[in-house]
Amino acid sequence: MDRRKFTIAALAALAGAAVTPAFAKRYYNPDTNRWEEREVSSGGRRGKAIPKEIVPYETKYKVGTIVVETSERRLYLVLPDGKAMKYGIGVGRDGFTWSGQHKITRKAEWPGWTPPAAMRKRVPDLPAYMPGGPKNPLGARALYIGSTLYRIHGTSEPWTIGQAVSSGCIRLTNEDVIDLYDRAKVGATVVVHH
Numbered sequence: 123m124d125r126r127k128f129t130i131a132a133l134a135a136l137a138g139a140a141v142t143p144a145f146a147k148r149y150y151n152p153d154t155n156r157w158e159e160r161e162v163s164s165g166g167r168r169g170k171a172i173p174k175e176i177v178p179y180e181t182k183y184k185v186g187t188i189v190v191e192t193s194e195r196r197l198y199l200v201l202p203d204g205k206a207m208k209y210g211i212g213v214g215r216d217g218f219t220w221s222g223q224h225k226i227t228r229k230a231e232w233p234g235w236t237p238p239a240a241m242r243k244r245v246p247d248l249p250a251y252m253p254g255g256p257k258n259p260l261g262a263r264a265l266y267i268g269s270t271l272y273r274i275h276g277t278s279e280p281w282t283i284g285q286a287v288s289s290g291c292i293r294l295t296n297e298d299v300i301d302l303y304d305r306a307k308v309g310a311t312v313v314v315h316h
Contacts, residue, residue, distance in 0.1 A: 172210025172284055174298050179206030186307060188226070188265075188274070190292055190314040192219055195284050197274070197292060199305055209302065212282045212293040220290055221316035224268030226308050230254075233264040238271050241289060262296040263303040267312050274312070275299060 179198055183189060189198040189206075192213045198206040214220065232254035242248050252258055261276020274292045276299035277283070283295055292314075294302060 171280075171295075174207060174209045174301065176201065176205050177208045178204060179208075180204050181206070183311065183313065186310045188302075188306060188310060188312045190274075190312065192221070192314065192316050195286075197294065197302070199302060207301075207305070209294050209298045210283045212277065212284065212288055213286050214288050214290040215286045218288065218290040219286075219316055220272070221314045223311060223313045224270060226265045226274075226306060226310045226312060227268055228266040229303060229306070229308055230264045230266070231303075232258070232262060233260045233275070234258070235260050261293070261299060263299045265303065265306060265312075274302070 177198075179200065181187075181189065181198075181200055183200050185200050185202050187200045189200065190196075190211065190213075191198070195211055195213055197209045197211045199209075200206050234254045235252045235258055236250065237245075237248050237252075242250070254260070256262075257278050259275075259278060260273065261278055264273045264275040266273050272291050274294070276296040277293040280295045282288075282293065293299075
């Protein structure tokens with residue numbers, strides 16, 4: 123079994139774990155920028171999944187370009203022959219949306235997270251660093267966007283896909299971000315439309 127299939131299988135196993143009684147747990151909520159007590163069960167919340175799919179997509183952008191349609195809450199990876207892979211995404215909440223064009227400057231598997239200074243100022247008890255792993259807000263993979271503080275990344279909260287909840291980053295389910303990570307190249311153009 124190759125590493126990608128193993129990772130997806132491991133994520134599926136985590137998602138499908140046996141249901142256990144709910145319990146309270148303190149966790150950092152990147153949507154509110156606060157530590158919160160939350161009732162948690164091994165199954166987590168369930169939302170309606172937004173499946174990735176290949177769609178017709180006529181564009182001026184070259185193959186390999188990532189186009190983020192914030193208002194649509196979709197990300198398109200431009201493919202050959204007038205097609206694109208379309209993914210459901212979570213986007214920045216009010217006051218945290220942005221637009222522009224940059225390049226992917228780095229990619230990371232199970233990235234650690236260093237909250238920006240402005241976020242730590244808003245949330246003083248936020249850790250200075252959070253190691254990578256299934257509970258990390260960046261999820262299974264991250265694609266770093268230019269010299270910005272923003273990333274295209276996975277999430278430990280898949281039910282937020284399709285919503286405007288982040289501090290400006292673009293989030294996908296862990297399964298989808300692994301797929302995008304494997305397809306996208308460092309140096310690829312990222313275009314974000316507001």
